[in-house]
Amino acid sequence: MAAMAAAAEPQPHYGTFGQRLQMYGLTTAMVLGTKVPRCAIPSLVPLLASARGWSAPQQAMLNSAFFQGYVLTQVPGGAVIQRYGAKPAMVLGLAGTAAAFLISPQLSSPVSVGVLLALMGLCQGPLGPGWSALNVAWMPKGSIEQTWALRALGLAHTMSPLFAAWLVPRLVRLGDIGRAWKVLGGFATAVTAAYALLARSTPPPAATASTITTASVTAPQQEAKKDWGEWGILAVPAVHSFMGMMIGEGSASLMVLQWAPGRQQNGLFHQAFLSSRVIVLPRQTRDKHT
Secondary structure, three states, X not given: OHHHHHHHOOEEEOOOHHHHHHHHHHHHHHHXXXXXXXXXXXXXXXXXXXXXXXXXXXXXXXXXHHHHHHOOOHHHHHHHHHHHOHHHHHHHHHXXXXXXXXXXXXXXXXXXXXXXXXXXXXXXXXXXXXXXHHHHHHOOOOOHHHHHHHHHHHHHHHHHHHHHHHHHXXXXXXXXXXXHHHHHHHHHHHHHHHHHHHOOOOOOOOOOOOEEEHHHHHHHHHHOOOOHHHHHHHHHHHHHHHHHHHHHHHHHHHHHHHHOHHHOXXXXXXXXXXXXXXXXXXXXXXXXXX
């Protein structure tokens, strides 16, 4: 009887292999279109600040401005994605990135650039929950395909900082600092258009009535009431993100500007400091530069 019940139970539908392959490609492009510009900020901000005459503390705050917005929308973004699907969040993250990089070089105030980068962070905050929703909806669980798809997307995440550090100096050498911002903004714009036109939050309905979508399978789970223990678990990564991103990014940027002024245009050197996320300057060092 148990075997018959298991056989009769509808199975999730993940679309055809061609449809999944298209989504893997679009999601990889989304990762590159949002994370490469984000990782280029520590290399581009010192150059823009040098041209505008901004101080070292202002540069450090600009480097952390993105994360001040990013940390605020991760949990609320997950709730929005649960209701409306992952695609709107992905498009918003890409569009916010494109707008920030296309507009920032035109601004002369560090406050204006900081607000724009914070808004970019607000737009990118839901990308993590959105990626998780796409994983649930599209990747066949426990298959070799899921393993390799996750590896490929993980490689895109890992290589984005290195690619940004390699790319930015070469873009700057081809023209002024504004051109580097605009090239990355144009790339994000192209990915935004492709994702908006081609991507789907969930696979299309199956051809037979015996299969149902992942969204239908998980609906009862989505309706289940969250207990306080689950919300307590959510608070741990939220606090970690707040402390690591808001404090660590700005502090590490200021360290680079103070201790390596002759090398601050080296993207790899600058990015190595920012990758730690938890460096906090001694009080006397902060006081001297603020």
